[in-house]
Amino acid sequence: MGKRVTIQDLAKELNTTASTISRALHDHPGISKTMTKRVKELALKRNYRVNSVASSLRAGKSKTIGVIVPMINRDFFANVISGIEEIAFQNGFNVIICQSDNKVEKEIQHINTLISSGVAGVLVSLGFETSDYKPFDKISQLGIPLIFFDRAPSHEKSIKIVNNDKAGAYKAVQHLIDMGYKRIAHLAGPDNLSLYKDRKEGYIEALKDHGLPIEEKLIVSHNLKREAGYEAMKKLMKYKNPPDAIFSASDYSALGALLYLKEERIKVPEEVGIVGFSNEGFTKLTGPEITSVDQHGKEIGKYSAKVFFEEMASDVFIPRTIILDPKLIIRGSSLRNKKTID
Amino acid sequence: MGKRVTIQDLAKELNTTASTISRALHDHPGISKTMTKRVKELALKRNYRVNSVASSLRAGKSKTIGVIVPMINRDFFANVISGIEEIAFQNGFNVIICQSDNKVEKEIQHINTLISSGVAGVLVSLGFETSDYKPFDKISQLGIPLIFFDRAPSHEKSIKIVNNDKAGAYKAVQHLIDMGYKRIAHLAGPDNLSLYKDRKEGYIEALKDHGLPIEEKLIVSHNLKREAGYEAMKKLMKYKNPPDAIFSASDYSALGALLYLKEERIKVPEEVGIVGFSNEGFTKLTGPEITSVDQHGKEIGKYSAKVFFEEMASDVFIPRTIILDPKLIIRGSSLRNKKTID
DNA sequence: AATAACTCAACAAACGTTTGCATATATTAT
DNA sequence: ATAATATATGCAAACGTTTGTTGAGTTATT
Numbered sequence: 067m068g069k070r071v072t073i074q075d076l077a078k079e080l081n082t083t084a085s086t087i088s089r090a091l092h093d094h095p096g097i098s099k100t101m102t103k104r105v106k107e108l109a110l111k112r113n114y115r116v117n118s119v120a121s122s123l124r125a126g127k128s129k130t131i132g133v134i135v136p137m138i139n140r141d142f143f144a145n146v147i148s149g150i151e152e153i154a155f156q157n158g159f160n161v162i163i164c165q166s167d168n169k170v171e172k173e174i175q176h177i178n179t180l181i182s183s184g185v186a187g188v189l190v191s192l193g194f195e196t197s198d199y200k201p202f203d204k205i206s207q208l209g210i211p212l213i214f215f216d217r218a219p220s221h222e223k224s225i226k227i228v229n230n231d232k233a234g235a236y237k238a239v240q241h242l243i244d245m246g247y248k249r250i251a252h253l254a255g256p257d258n259l260s261l262y263k264d265r266k267e268g269y270i271e272a273l274k275d276h277g278l279p280i281e282e283k284l285i286v287s288h289n290l291k292r293e294a295g296y297e298a299m300k301k302l303m304k305y306k307n308p309p310d311a312i313f314s315a316s317d318y319s320a321l322g323a324l325l326y327l328k329e330e331r332i333k334v335p336e337e338v339g340i341v342g343f344s345n346e347g348f349t350k351l352t353g354p355e356i357t358s359v360d361q362h363g364k365e366i367g368k369y370s371a372k373v374f375f376e377e378m379a380s381d382v383f384i385p386r387t388i389i390l391d392p393k394l395i396i397r398g399s400s401l402r403n404k405k406t407i408d
Numbered sequence: 409m410g411k412r413v414t415i416q417d418l419a420k421e422l423n424t425t426a427s428t429i430s431r432a433l434h435d436h437p438g439i440s441k442t443m444t445k446r447v448k449e450l451a452l453k454r455n456y457r458v459n460s461v462a463s464s465l466r467a468g469k470s471k472t473i474g475v476i477v478p479m480i481n482r483d484f485f486a487n488v489i490s491g492i493e494e495i496a497f498q499n500g501f502n503v504i505i506c507q508s509d510n511k512v513e514k515e516i517q518h519i520n521t522l523i524s525s526g527v528a529g530v531l532v533s534l535g536f537e538t539s540d541y542k543p544f545d546k547i548s549q550l551g552i553p554l555i556f557f558d559r560a561p562s563h564e565k566s567i568k569i570v571n572n573d574k575a576g577a578y579k580a581v582q583h584l585i586d587m588g589y590k591r592i593a594h595l596a597g598p599d600n601l602s603l604y605k606d607r608k609e610g611y612i613e614a615l616k617d618h619g620l621p622i623e624e625k626l627i628v629s630h631n632l633k634r635e636a637g638y639e640a641m642k643k644l645m646k647y648k649n650p651p652d653a654i655f656s657a658s659d660y661s662a663l664g665a666l667l668y669l670k671e672e673r674i675k676v677p678e679e680v681g682i683v684g685f686s687n688e689g690f691t692k693l694t695g696p697e698i699t700s701v702d703q704h705g706k707e708i709g710k711y712s713a714k715v716f717f718e719e720m721a722s723d724v725f726i727p728r729t730i731i732l733d734p735k736l737i738i739r740g741s742s743l744r745n746k747k748t749i750d
Numbered sequence: 751a752a753t754a755a756c757t758c759a760a761c762a763a764a765c766g767t768t769t770g771c772a773t774a775t776a777t778t779a780t
Numbered sequence: 781a782t783a784a785t786a787t788a789t790g791c792a793a794a795c796g797t798t799t800g801t802t803g804a805g806t807t808a809t810t
Contacts, residue, residue: 086789098789119766121767178457182457462797466798
């Protein structure tokens, strides 16, 4: 069980001091080429690794980025994380990932541990119960860059990387209209998160633009889960005048809706069309495959990380929002021959 | 942009020293109740957070666990990580997650950064190209507990938490035999990872125990991906005497096989039965749903973390293997009425 | 009353790195 | 030859926490 090699050890072996070793390893111009070479060779030979705890302490911050997401076992978040990691590692940073499980108290706990561990920045996607953003202020107050992605606060005082959810929703609904669906219902998420609000607005706007009426009872708020989608679908189909298409703010509830319809032997897409949101991996594995709005998670992750590095370099804080345009992936659940009545 | 509060700040405010503050916060018996109370109140008021970088440096190790996995966008790994986090956070630890993307060089890079960041322990699931375990020795040599889970080295000198893959495979194949399938093919993973070797052995043993012949050409090695499963299935079905069932070491390739069969209008499970491995989320979303072997990832994660804490507490290293029994989840892809010939 | 025992808090060092400043040697200019 | 400059290295402090040791003050013991 060997003790870890430090620059002191290297210094002793070369009859010099820690400062010289440190400078040599960092290619400081004040150190001679020969010395630099000797040091680097010895460091390699002795398998020296910088103690980044010590260097973080000295520097006042670490080369670590904290990421808080609701959960990692969602394709979208897993992809975002991959994107973040890619950029982070390129810059010699590593990443601490925290799952909030959509719970406010866990978010707060994670904020505290991240601050304690001296992260250089924090990237957050909010849980959908979070409406109080104060706990996050602690981070900014300490001068730690704070960047929201995907699920961001509704106010304008932060840095956000988000999808243009409204445009995505609009595309989805427009597509359903193009396919000839007339009574399009919406499974909506909680309004306190702007992205769900935006999806709903996109839905409404698309209907309006095409002269279709907005019916309150066709908009069902739910918790985005499969079960909720199933129940919502059941409820909707019990109406005297049921919808002929569903645009869901979540793939999971879209799947729930699909499962209900299959149980009831209602044909998809012939009788009812379905479009989901997020392009989860499973959407191309169902029968029929589910049309969905892709949010290119990896890109969002990369952007978020890049913005963090920008933010770290600059010393003025400029709130801003970067909006990425999502893409509609059309699949079987909404692809029917257009039935025109007129 | 407020400066961070330190114990020095608190000490100054209470006309005492940092050591007293530190001890008070840790309920050291040598500090009076009154003093302890005063300190804690002030700490709360000033929103003091321990600087864990400093405390890690002082302690010689941090309260962080490093986790290296091939990728996080797999249900199994996502669940393992959830399990690890749960136990870690209970113990006041946090978790750094690194994705190796199944690349050896990334594993090595991650090992180095984890050592640099002074993690207290490392939990690893190997990439499937890793056959040289030496890079991991560095970790143990520094006295850092190293625990493998799921994809572990084949040798006996490490601590591992693994599934009883052989038993899982045996159950899967036995089930296929029970269902009346006679020519069962196996989509095998690389032999250098014990878990794939074990799955193959379970397959072979089950066949033997039931008096079925082992045919080399029914065992196809592949890279576990969907595309490979598709191609393997295509190849197998071209034989003059094709298999009537597939036991795949991966759900993804099982899905690939299923997709090929559907394309060819070969009925599952009537003509060909399919069983996968891992119980990925999508297996219950396909048509028909795919029978699979569940590895209860969350449990593995929890075990791994617990073993790490045990290991940290003890000072003798005892190589050991903890084996969890996987469970067969029977679904539509293998559930047919038994056809007996005899 | 003198000493022992105890309680509480301060002192100081250490963890490993980085960096401003000082110093010593070598080089060049005058 | 001497002063000015350049080059290369050493010294020491700092980051914030923890902890062994010391010391002052108080209470108990004889």
